[in-house]
Amino acid sequence: MIEPRSHVAVLFALAAAAASAGCAGPSAAQPGAAGLASTGRDAPAKRRVVVISIDGLRPELYLDPAAHGVSLPALTGLARRGVHARGVRGVVPTVTYPSHTTMVTGMRPAGHGIVTNYRFDESGRFINWYWEAEAISATTLWQSARAAGATTAALSWPVTVGADIDHNLPEFPLRGRTYPEYLPQTASPALAAAIAADVTLPDITRSDDYERYLFDVAALVVRRWRPELLLLHVFNTDSKQHGHGRDADEVRAAFEQVDQRVGAFLQVLATQGLSDETLIVITGDHGFVDVHSVVHLNAALVRAGLIELDDYAEVVGWRAMAWPSGGSVALMLRDQADAGTRLLLEQTVDQLLAGQLAGAARKISAAELAERGGMPGAEFALFFNEGYNTGKNLTGPTVERLDGIRGAHGHDPGLARMRTGFLMAGPGVRAGAVIDELPMVDIAPTIAAWAGWRLQGVEGWARSELFVDTAARLHNSPSMDSAGRAGSASTFSR
Ligand SMILES: [Zn+2]
Numbered sequence: 001m002i003e004p005r006s007h008v009a010v011l012f013a014l015a016a017a018a019a020s021a022g023c024a025g026p027s028a029a030q031p032g033a034a035g036l037a038s039t040g041r042d043a044p045a046k047r048r049v050v051v052i053s054i055d056g057l058r059p060e061l062y063l064d065p066a067a068h069g070v071s072l073p074a075l076t077g078l079a080r081r082g083v084h085a086r087g088v089r090g091v092v093p094t095v096t097y098p099s100h101t102t103m104v105t106g107m108r109p110a111g112h113g114i115v116t117n118y119r120f121d122e123s124g125r126f127i128n129w130y131w132e133a134e135a136i137s138a139t140t141l142w143q144s145a146r147a148a149g150a151t152t153a154a155l156s157w158p159v160t161v162g163a164d165i166d167h168n169l170p171e172f173p174l175r176g177r178t179y180p181e182y183l184p185q186t187a188s189p190a191l192a193a194a195i196a197a198d199v200t201l202p203d204i205t206r207s208d209d210y211e212r213y214l215f216d217v218a219a220l221v222v223r224r225w226r227p228e229l230l231l232l233h234v235f236n237t238d239s240k241q242h243g244h245g246r247d248a249d250e251v252r253a254a255f256e257q258v259d260q261r262v263g264a265f266l267q268v269l270a271t272q273g274l275s276d277e278t279l280i281v282i283t284g285d286h287g288f289v290d291v292h293s294v295v296h297l298n299a300a301l302v303r304a305g306l307i308e309l310d311d312y313a314e315v316v317g318w319r320a321m322a323w324p325s326g327g328s329v330a331l332m333l334r335d336q337a338d339a340g341t342r343l344l345l346e347q348t349v350d351q352l353l354a355g356q357l358a359g360a361a362r363k364i365s366a367a368e369l370a371e372r373g374g375m376p377g378a379e380f381a382l383f384f385n386e387g388y389n390t391g392k393n394l395t396g397p398t399v400e401r402l403d404g405i406r407g408a409h410g411h412d413p414g415l416a417r418m419r420t421g422f423l424m425a426g427p428g429v430r431a432g433a434v435i436d437e438l439p440m441v442d443i444a445p446t447i448a449a450w451a452g453w454r455l456q457g458v459e460g461w462a463r464s465e466l467f468v469d470t471a472a473r474l475h476n477s478p479s480m481d482s483a484g485r486a487g488s489a490s491t492f493s494r
């Protein structure tokens with residue numbers, strides 16, 4: 001079993017339970033909206049931002065589509081009209097929820113609190129994802145936008161259940177409900193009603209049809225509410241790469257399909273007369289590597305006596321446990337003062353690295369994790385090499401050889417293949433500019449600076465060099481000082 005499972009599987013396969021409702025979002029909205037310093041001759045009447053996250057977007061596909069057997073006219077058109085990155089350097093771990101939260105906060109996972117996809121789980125099952133926005137400990141773009149009086153919308157954006165977003169369709173599991181039951185219990189009331197009236201509901205067994213649905217809803221939201229911030233997360237490209245590996249026909253078809261949908265959505269903006277006032281940001285959360293094996297570290301920790309199971313293979317006690325994140329894993333101690341267990345854990349993992357896992361992974365110290373802003377609280381981590389993913393089995397072999405190639409992520413963000421993409425176009429964006437490697441933490445402060453929203457004290461930088469001079473003067477907002485720097489980055493190694 002490849003982990004993490006596709007989003008559709010995660011969304012819709014979990015056990016029945018009532019919808020979570022009424023969670024308060026983080027109360028970190030900042031006072032003093034920046035306002036739009038519209039003093040220049042080219043100032044758009046309004047400033048709107050659309051962020052489309054294409055899960056698992058790989059930059060080489062738009063850098064050289066022909067070499068990869070794809071045609072991506074919408075993305076390459078945006079690259080010509082605006083800015084593109086040769087790659088975006090992600091965060092630790094390179095998985096979906098921490099990465100998306102970095103994109104909207106400008107903070108690394110240790111700073112925004114969404115440290116991996118799912119919460120630590122003493123049962124060893126790791127199925128409880130970070131659905132609720134109240135788990136985010138940093139200021140988000142939607143909060144900064146709303147503080148400036150903007151209307152906000154988010155569709156399938158991770159970690160938004162209960163978020164303070166005007167029109168919200170959060171990513172959340174179906175939990176035994178039909179989609180018509182789920183929709184009004186999960187989405188904002190007015191949005192749920194509008195969708196039920198106007199949009200063909202998705203075939204939830206097909207991630208490509210769910211993507212069709214999300215773009216239909218995005219078009220509806222633009223026509224109905226014209227929000228100043230729209231966040232859209234689509235993930236058919238992630239599902240297909242997990243299932244087939246990086247370079248399958250299904251993957252090429254999925255990227256061509258999402259490109260067509262992006263193109264059609266840009267047409268909706270144009271038809272609505274919004275193109276001249278909208279910043280379009282296309283990004284992704286991580287790259288992909290091909291994998292042939294899955295490493296179930298907790299099965300090895302059970303054999304070492306560090307995790308105790310009952311006759312039904314349920315965890316009844318543990319002293320050390322692996323907290324998997326796809327291509328990386330955090331090693332946790334129950335009692336950090338337990339030196340004996342720490343030693344046994346180190347010995348167990350070192351033996352594996354010298355034997356069964358030779359050449360498969362490398363150890364990352366707690367100090368290096370702190371430096372890289374990921375996996376807080378871990379004793380140490382393992383970053384797996386290409387070819388390997390981690391799994392959650394508590395019994396059976398430590399290393400499971402797959403019957404074919406699959407795709408995975410969560411590996412070291414320094415790997416070239418873990419980089420994701422970034423394209424940005426709109427009023428004031430420098431046409432044809434290229435960034436070699438954009439740190440993911442720079443995305444949120446750059447958007448906030450363009451829009452004139454306050455997003456202060458973040459780890460990323462507002463990249464003012466991506467905007468033409470006129471526009472830079474136009475949005476001389478407090479969130480971007482003269483150096484284009486959005487906040488303290490002194491501890492951030494870029
Ligand atoms: Zn993802």
